Amino acid sequence: MFTNHQSTLRTRDVRNTVVAATPDPGPNGGESGRTPRFSRFRGTRAVASRTVAAVIGAIALIAGISLAPSAALAANPGTLPVASTGTPLSKDSTAELVVRGVETGSTSVAHRVIELKLDENGASPAAPPYAWAEPLREFVRDYDAKHGVDFIADDDSVGDAYAGLQNDETGDPTTATAGQIADFADRLARFIAERSAGSKGTEGSEGNGLAGLESHTGVTGAVSGGDASDAVATFAGLPLGGYLVITSGGPRVHRPVIANLTPQYDAESRQWLVAERFEAVAKHSSPGVDKSINEQRDDGHVSGRDAKDSGSDVIAIGDAVTFDLRADVPVFPNNAMHRDFTIADTMSAGLTLVGESIEVYGVTASAEPAGDDAETRLTAEQYGLSVGADEGSGADERAYTFRIDLGGTYYDGIRGYDAIHxxxxxxVNDRAVVGPTGNPNEVTLEYSNDLYHSQSHDTDKDRVTAFSYGLEVVKTSGDGKPLSGAVFALGGDVADTYEGVVPLTESGRYRLPKRDADGGIVDEDRGALTRDLTVSDSGQLWISGLRPGSYTLTETQAPDGYIIITQPIPFSIVDTATEGGHTDVEFTGTVVGQKTAGYAYREVRNYRGGLPITGAAGVIAFGVIGVLLAGGGVTLAAVMRRRRR
Structure with a gap:
């Protein structure tokens, strides 16, 4: 199950409502009434814009959070809320803008795109009251010509068509329409980025400013409650007007925000008042990734699905293991300059990828919290696939087993999905590690987090681990000294598919054979198979690459001078986490009774088959007695014959 990126909560329309004080909606500005699902990958949620203002008449137009442009830009006192408090408007009026929904580590820059014009005494807006900032007028006129709108008047003032735009109630780029506020904000953000060319706006904006355009960098601070990364961006002392706020650099993907800091007319005092503080909530998506191991099997293991850095299973050499990756599709604005989106997987050396098994699906989340998601198999043309360490390098210069590219030109074809599966x-091959280190498998989601400026990325990761085990045997004499020369045969839980083991270069060490994708033993191992497991000169026998279970060793040859053990010798490999029959627990790779981590340990003793003697006297005595008995028998037979005569 997944959580949608977009909120279904409609923003409150405040155009004809008196706003006294809006309750604090929390660090993310409130939630959708819909059950969150995508949030599980990151632990965060796509948020709704429940708050639009915090004090008297504080009205913001947010391309990412859908507020009311007509109220913000109207100059007719009869259409405005009645203000009761605030600071009288003057030429020196400023206000504070607080943008919620950002995160620690991100940077928010506010560009003043619309200027407020005042009359001669500075106590009232001029007519017309708003004008586009000079560096942007070329862009607005070009936008008007391309889309048949009139957002800028001949005198460079803000046109009525812009002031009368409808609320953007979803902030969804897939439904953004040319000539509407979300599309305009997106294109405006790209224009500023393209024309910046490393220049700085006033107040400095770390290279994100356009020459001649007033720009301010907010102070990002953490907030209590909610997710640990939740923060607000605060802009103190902003001149009144309209601002385009662009946030980048953190784990969230932010859409541009247009916030208007405008005066309100107070009918009672018959003056224009300025709120001390304006608040807005930025819409964003929080892409995350999830990985699971053998989730199709219901055998008591923890698959790791829907749980971060969780999931483990047990493996033997030759086993086929199934992995599932699920990643949120980032919500990029239509005109973002950077739309990178890749899923890369890194397997441990003990696992060999079956390249032809890779399947990619687009996931559409169910509208019902308990409903089934719909999956559509993507064609090879809908994504890029690189297999192999050399070809799979990501932006962090790591080498991956394989990498799936869903960004750039591929993004338009998959952006309608909620997730990728x-x-x-x-x-499992012969390099599988035995013991608690295990054989980890990690997925990395990489995506653009600075959509209009630098080629920067953020990542999210998840991993699962496969554990393998073995048997360790020490052959000793009755007094515990190592014995060589013993030979065993392996049995037990390997019996169904067992054809033998492969000897390693070191004496006394063996492993299960490698298998291909169809389950057959590979040719290089088939020729080396043996069922005779001979202990080393020091009496040791090691068998690696086994799953937990019950095994037997049957002695087929005893050391010289020792009695052979005729009954199979039982062994049990039990992971310490499952001791006592526990299930649904994470495996550890350690074994009950182990001596070496990951190996079930057993000492097997042999005893000699005879009793000791001193010299040969016993043998001679027995020989003499035998001769005497034989002679007596002959004499007795002769006497009996005489009597019968």
């Missing part, structure tokens, strides 16, 4: 198989 990747499924593939791997085969």
């Amino acid at each position: 990747v499924r593939y198989r791997a085969i």
